[in-house]
Amino acid sequence: MGDFSEFSLPIRLFLRAYPWRRIDPVPWAPLHKPLARCRLSLISSGGFVLPDQVPFDASIPGGDPSFREIPSDVQVRTLIDTHRSETFDHAGLREDPNVAFPVDRVRELVESGRIGSVNRRQLSFMGSITAPGRLMRQTAPEAARWLLADEVDVALLVPV
Amino acid sequence: MCNQAVGLVAAELERQGISTVAIQLLREVAERVRPPRALFVPFPHGYPLGKAKDPQGQHAVLDAALRLLEDDALKPPVLVDYHLSKD
Secondary structure (H helix, E strand, O other): OOOHHHOOHHHHHHHHHOOOOOOOOOOOOOOOOOHHHOEEEEEEOEOEEOOOOOOOOOOOOOOOOOEEEEEOOOOHHHOEEOOOOOOOOOHHHHHOHHHOOOHHHHHHHHHHOOOOEEOOEEEEEEOOOOOOHHHHHHHHHHHHHHHHHOOOOEEEEEOO | OHHHHHHHHHHHHHHOOOEEEEEEOOHHHHHHHOOOEEEEOOOOOOOOOOOOOOHHHHHHHHHHHHHHHHOOOOOOOEEEEOOOOOO
16 A cells, blocks of 8 residues: 555556656745634545536546535535546445545534634545646636635645 | 645645645655645555544544644655554
């Protein structure tokens, strides 16, 4: 676990040859107040949508860079896994979406006082994006604008 | 690909002043992409917080991630291993 050996040979070859986007310089936003006073937003790339939302589009070449808004009071059992990738086992996150979208756990952290509050909206992406240009130029900056407007201090990001 | 996507989103948020911590499931990808602040977990793909229906285990991962936000000594890019409890 934790390395390319987890995948089939064709996937391993693809991952080895893939031009991973190197973040350089690495930006840094240190925390300026205790977590107990911070507003947190959850961002998952698990491809979750609500029943009334448009599923992620698996047919877009290079991947679907859009995101969905998930309200903080969502019942996790209503989240639908629409992630297109067949390279991982979907059974766990279908049984318990908290595995990749831990909104129940985040609400418990608020109840315990570990974090100040959970933002009114969480963000759901589908991370199987091989051509991340639109993600970098459009949708990630849009997500940042949303969270800045919500005065979010901290984001927790969860891939699958 | 998911690991790269959350890393790229995290970088944009940090550029805009929002502190981030990202779970990472592939060390090789994390080292190449370099998300600003990341916790590498020893779980299979599809299980970034570990087992389903395991609130205690999921909280342990989240707490380790949140601690990275509180550690003033860390410098970017941060990539810290999550160690499974022996309990």
